[in-house]
Amino acid sequence: MTSETIQFPSTSGPMLAGVLEIPEGEVRGWGVFSHGLTLGKDSPAASRISKALAASGIGMLRFDNLGLGDSGGDWADSSFSLKVADTVAATRVMAERGTPASLLVGHSFGGAAVLAAGPQCPDVRAVATVGAPYEPKHAEHNFDHIVDLVMAQGEAEWRIGGRELTLRRGFIEDLRRTDLDDVIERLGKPLLILHAPDDDMVPITNAQEIFFAARHPRSFVDLDGAGHFLTGKGQAARAARIIAGWADSYLQG
Numbered sequence: 001m002t003s004e005t006i007q008f009p010s011t012s013g014p015m016l017a018g019v020l021e022i023p024e025g026e027v028r029g030w031g032v033f034s035h036g037l038t039l040g041k042d043s044p045a046a047s048r049i050s051k052a053l054a055a056s057g058i059g060m061l062r063f064d065n066l067g068l069g070d071s072g073g074d075w076a077d078s079s080f081s082l083k084v085a086d087t088v089a090a091t092r093v094m095a096e097r098g099t100p101a102s103l104l105v106g107h108s109f110g111g112a113a114v115l116a117a118g119p120q121c122p123d124v125r126a127v128a129t130v131g132a133p134y135e136p137k138h139a140e141h142n143f144d145h146i147v148d149l150v151m152a153q154g155e156a157e158w159r160i161g162g163r164e165l166t167l168r169r170g171f172i173e174d175l176r177r178t179d180l181d182d183v184i185e186r187l188g189k190p191l192l193i194l195h196a197p198d199d200d201m202v203p204i205t206n207a208q209e210i211f212f213a214a215r216h217p218r219s220f221v222d223l224d225g226a227g228h229f230l231t232g233k234g235q236a237a238r239a240a241r242i243i244a245g246w247a248d249s250y251l252q253g
Helices: 044-055 080-096 109-120 136-142 147-153 169-176 181-185 205-213 235-250
Strands: 002-009 015-022 029-034 058-063 103-107 126-130 155-160 163-168 191-195 218-222
Touching: 002 058, 002 080, 015 044, 015 080, 029 044, 029 080, 029 109, 029 235, 044 058, 044 103, 044 235, 058 080, 080 103, 080 109, 080 169, 103 109, 103 235, 109 126, 109 136, 109 181, 126 235, 136 169, 147 155, 147 169, 163 169, 181 205, 191 205, 191 235, 205 218
Parallel strands: 029 058, 029 103, 103 126, 126 191, 191 218
Antiparallel strands: 002 015, 015 058, 155 163
16 A cells, blocks of 8 residues: 545635555555544544555545645635535546545544535445534534634634634534535435444434435444544554445445
């Protein structure tokens, strides 16, 4: 397996930075990974799942969303809708380089994003979520202590993971007006839902809601003992093995 750095423009303008994990030997297919809210392409879930999928023959593009990691722009200008649009843009980049993405994988907030992006990606044949919320506005629990302040004055500083980000009213408004229920029902692609029963960030009831909203073919697998961030030894690799086996018949080599 080798890694290749990639840059492509966000739909809002700034350049986004990505890493393409390229399988050695036979390539079974290609995919795009969407990371969690502020986690980035190098978070354990994003990097470990992508690398494990590449080791199984599925090349994966993981990239930093606006203002995170190595990508340009300001996170304050981001939104759920922009994350979805940039996920779609990433699949276009894959198609342009001759490696069309058959698979979308999203972790946490990125799981909600791939559900919304899936219908807009003609090459994508299957979608997998890991610890995804049923409603994007679930993300508010991360910053509920400053929501009133943001809504009153337009923006406020939000400290998370040792960093300070600017949270704007537009981000919250975008979350609140996004309803994935109809989107999930109209996904029109095979769906795999992975979720840890003991997830204390996104309760497993979210996975149940996604499952019931989706149409067949749909699959639901418990990641017992994995936790939300999949940082435990072997947990990300375990998720990747499940995804790789499930996606086999949907991949375009």
